[in-house]
Amino acid sequence: MADDEDRLDRAFLALSDPVRRALVARLSRGAATVNELAEPFAITKQAVSKHIRVLEEAGLVTRTRDAQRRPVHLDAGALEAMTAWIDRYRLDAERNYRQLDQLLTEKGHPR
Template structure:
């Protein structure tokens, strides 16, 4: 799993590939359609797609003369599970920190009251 996850994150590290993934989330597209907004060659877009394909983020099919690229959204489940695990751990640490800070604040309030009574 870790190796696949590494490939997914590496593939998404490039802003052009992230943009392609975002566009494919809306609808399948051909290589030429994906290349339109960029000032790069179709070959460069094909290389980006190969990286996304190797990571399992996209697949290509054949519809008559068209070869649409399709986003494999299930891969995002893998990423989400990984991110969620660390989010929960971070949330638990923040809860413990909140408890410690609340305890310190209570002790500080008590000390302030004691000093006020002693005056």
């Protein structure tokens, strides 16, 4: 359980940066090299590599070797784990709002 929480902490921290969120968004369309990922940014390839390293350490992306290329791949499973965590609390909040709506209706207050 502590490992899962640590993984979530690293993933949410990694996604707190707009460049890393943009990299994840780009990788959601398919694997890409560092050069391809760096194209839209006004930062160095080395800076993009550092951002990718943070995403790797958070378990959000992986790299493979394909001859001379080292494509970066998004790990959809890691995003699913984050979504499941968010959904658990979203569902609790929705249930609380439904209960409040029901109570207000019973008391004769419009919603």
